[in-house]
Every structure is written in structure tokens, then in C-alpha cells.
Amino acid sequence: MADDTQVCVGAKGEADNLGVRIGAIFIIFASSTFFTLLPIVTRRIPKLSIPSHAYDFCKYFGSGVIIATGFIHLLQPADEELSQPCLIPAFSEDYHMAYAFTLISMMLVFVCEFFAYRLGSNMLSKRLGSVVHHHASGHNDAVQEDFAEHEREHLRRAELDQGTHGSLDGNDKQLDLEENLDEVSMGYLDTSELIGVFVLEFGVIFHSVIIGLTLSTTDWDPEDGDKFVVLFPVIVFHQLFEGIGLGSRLSLLPSSLGKWSPILMGLGYAIVTPIGMAIGLGLRHTYTSDTPTGYYVTGIFDAFSAGILIYTGLVELLAHDFVFNKGMQNAPLWKVSLNMLEVCIGIAIMALLGRWA
Numbered sequence: 001m002a003d004d005t006q007v008c009v010g011a012k013g014e015a016d017n018l019g020v021r022i023g024a025i026f027i028i029f030a031s032s033t034f035f036t037l038l039p040i041v042t043r044r045i046p047k048l049s050i051p052s053h054a055y056d057f058c059k060y061f062g063s064g065v066i067i068a069t070g071f072i073h074l075l076q077p078a079d080e081e082l083s084q085p086c087l088i089p090a091f092s093e094d095y096h097m098a099y100a101f102t103l104i105s106m107m108l109v110f111v112c113e114f115f116a117y118r119l120g121s122n123m124l125s126k127r128l129g130s131v132v133h134h135h136a137s138g139h140n141d142a143v144q145e146d147f148a149e150h151e152r153e154h155l156r157r158a159e160l161d162q163g164t165h166g167s168l169d170g171n172d173k174q175l176d177l178e179e180n181l182d183e184v185s186m187g188y189l190d191t192s193e194l195i196g197v198f199v200l201e202f203g204v205i206f207h208s209v210i211i212g213l214t215l216s217t218t219d220w221d222p223e224d225g226d227k228f229v230v231l232f233p234v235i236v237f238h239q240l241f242e243g244i245g246l247g248s249r250l251s252l253l254p255s256s257l258g259k260w261s262p263i264l265m266g267l268g269y270a271i272v273t274p275i276g277m278a279i280g281l282g283l284r285h286t287y288t289s290d291t292p293t294g295y296y297v298t299g300i301f302d303a304f305s306a307g308i309l310i311y312t313g314l315v316e317l318l319a320h321d322f323v324f325n326k327g328m329q330n331a332p333l334w335k336v337s338l339n340m341l342e343v344c345i346g347i348a349i350m351a352l353l354g355r356w357a
Contacts (some may be wrong), residue, residue: 004031006077021216021281026273028212031236032270036243036250040246041260043251054183055248060339061255063243064346066200069242072354074207074302075102081299086292098303105307109199116195194257197249203308204242205272210301212276217284234356239273241350248316263342318343 014114039058078098082091093096112163216237218228246269321339322328327338 017282021228022216022279025277025281027275028236028272028277030093032239032243033267035240036247036266037263039244039247039251040266044259047074047182055251056339057342058244058248059252060321060342061346062241062248063313063321064343064348065245066204066240066317066346066349067313067343068347068350068354069207069238070306070313070353074306076298076354077255078102078302078306080267081295081302084292084295087295098299098306101303101330102307102310105304106311109308109311113195113199127254149333162319185280193253195313196320197265197315199252199308200249200312201269201307202245203312204269206308207302207305208239208269208272209279210298210305211278212273213280214298215273216277218282227330230356234353235273238350241346243269245346276282 002193039055042050043055075098078101082098082101083096085092215228215231218231243266247266250265253262322336328339
């Protein structure tokens with residue numbers, strides 16, 4: 001076992017070319033900030049607006065990026081890190097623990113999301129009164145829209161039954177009720193959308209710290225394809241594409257959340273990887289990832305992040321955008337096919353980047 005342990009004992013990082021590494025921090029921050037905030041800013045400033053199909057491309061392309069990141073850039077490396085021979089047999093020999101941590105992560109996200117949505121729905125129902133309170137359960141956007149339309153139809157029929165001699169006060173009450181139904185329908189959609197974006201934000205931030213830490217402690221060796229010279233541009237593109245995907249989702253957040261919230265959330269994502277890089281540079285004389293502790297930390301973090309992004313990508317993004325989206329169900333076949341192709345393009349590009357990082 002002692003011989004196996006030596007496999008995981010690496011030399012402490014010296015962080016060659018420190019000036020270049022410091023410059024890389026600002027390059028990643030600038031590129032991540034620009035491409036994350038681009039969809040948010042252009043959507044809020046009419047003079048900078050871009051065609052709607054460009055937003056659609058960013059949205060669905062970003063969904064593919066998130067899914068591929070979870071499987072290829074997180075789950076597969078986590079399995080390698082937690083299968084090193086220097087780890088205890090429960091990790092290195094008996095079981096692929098990365099998949100266990102990923103499943104745990106996915107179930108934790110599911111449970112937290114369920115109760116968060118339940119709490120948000122209850123708060124919304126109390127704020128709007130007792131209207132359709134018993135319909136507050138469920139996470140199906142199309143069902144909520146259909147229910148609201150069903151209630152409006154009941155109101156229209158009641159108006160016809162009463163005739164045109166109804167009082168002005170009655171008409172006002174009917175109008176108030178219709179407005180409440182509209183607010184209920186949009187409220188449920190907002191709750192679902194908010195939770196999904198918050199889960200996505202948490203997932204990408206969670207693993208971005210490890211990305212920055214890994215990059216800043218990677219050896220400088222142009223002749224080794226796994227080293228800094230090759231890894232740095234790959235990470236730049238990774239953060240760029242992931243930023244586009246996140247920014248396109250943040251740009252769609254409801255205005256009730258506040259006009260600065262999407263921007264602050266976008267900046268939060270952009271700054272996390274540089275923070276991880278700065279931490280790595282600060283610990284470059286004491287930290288190395290090629291140790292049991294390093295493998296445990298990065299492997300478990302990657303596995304948990306993989307679970308978050310896989311769940312978010314498949315459930316919050318794909319399922320809500322295609323399966324439970326009434327607009328998508330009624331959209332022309334060419335548009336649905338185009339949006340699916342955009343998802344596949346995002347998956348393919350991130351899968352290709354996985355060849356190097």
C-alpha cells in the first residue's frame with residue numbers, strides 16, 4: 001500500500017510564469033463577465049437589443065453546455081480522481097464512489113427544490129388570497145396556464161348567464177378576480193423559474209472554484225498536453241460558453257426580482273473562477289492536487305457539482321423548455337427541431353472541449 005500511496009504524492013506547485021498566471025485571472029474574469037452579462041444587458045436596454053432568435057440560440061445552446069459539463073467535465077474527472085490507488089479501498093477498489101456522490105447530490109437538489117417550490121407556492125397563495133389555493137401543488141407550467149384559462153372561461157360563462165344588467169361593482173369584482181388569476185398563473189411560473197435558475201447558479205459556482213484552483217496550480221509545460229498552456233484556453237472557452245448559457249437564463253428572470261439581481265448573479269459567476277485561481281496562487285507552495293486529500297476534495301466537489309448540473313440541465317432546462325412548455329408543444333416543427341439542434345450543438349462543443357480539459 002505504501003508504494004501505491006507514492007503514486008499520489010506530487011511536488012508542491014511553484015507556479016512558474018507567475019505574471020502570466022495573474023494575467024490569466026483577469027482574462028478569465030473579463031471574458032466571463034462580458035459573455036454572461038451580454039444577454040442580460042441587451043435584453044434590458046432597447047438600443048442594444050438583439051434579435052429574439054439570438055436569445056433562443058443562447059438559451060438552448062447553453063442548456064446543452066450545462067448538460068455536457070455535468071457528464072464530461074465533472075462526472076468523468078470525478079470518477080478518475082476518486083479511483084486513485086492511494087485512496088482507501090472503498091474508493092479505489094470496492095466502488096466507483098463518484099457516481100454515489102452524484103446520485104446523492106441529485107436527490108438533495110430534488111428534495112430541496114420540491115420544498116422550496118412548495119414554500120414559494122404557499123407564500124404566493126397567501127399573498128393572493130384563497131383563489132385556487134387547492135391547485136397550488138404541482139410543477140407543470142402548462143397545467144398552471146391551462147387552469148388559469150379554465151377559470152377565465154368560467155367567469156365568461158357566468159357573465160353571460162347574468163346578462164348585461166350586472167352592476168358596475170360586480171364587473172369590478174370580476175376584473176379583480178381575472179387579474180388575480182393572471183397573477184396566480186404567472187406567479188407559479190415565476191416561482192418555478194426562479195428556483196431553477198438559483199439551482200443552476202449554485203451548480204456552476206460550486207464547480208467554478210475547483211476549476212480556478214486546478215488551473216492556477218497546473219504546471220507550466222508547453223510540451224505536455226495536460227498542462228497550463230493547453231488547459232488555459234480551454235477553460236476560457238468553457239467559462240465563456242457556460243456564461244452565455246447562464247446569462248441567457250438570468251435575462252429571463254421576472255422583473256419582480258429586481259433589475260440588479262440578474263446582473264449581480266452574473267457577476268457572481270464571473271468572479272468565482274478568478275477567486276479560485278487567486279486562492280490557488282496563494283497556496284502554490286503548500287498545495288498540490290496529486291495527494292489523497294487533493295483527490296478527495298476535488299473528486300467529491302466535482303461529483304456533487306455533476307449531480308447539480310445534470311439534474312438542472314435535464315429537469316429544469318430541457319424538461320421545462322420542451323416537455324412541459326405549452327408554447328413549444330404548439331410551435332412549428334421546424335422551430336422545435338432548430339431548438340433541439342441548438343441544444344445538440346452546445347453538447348457537441350463542450351464534449352469536444354472535454355478532449356483537453
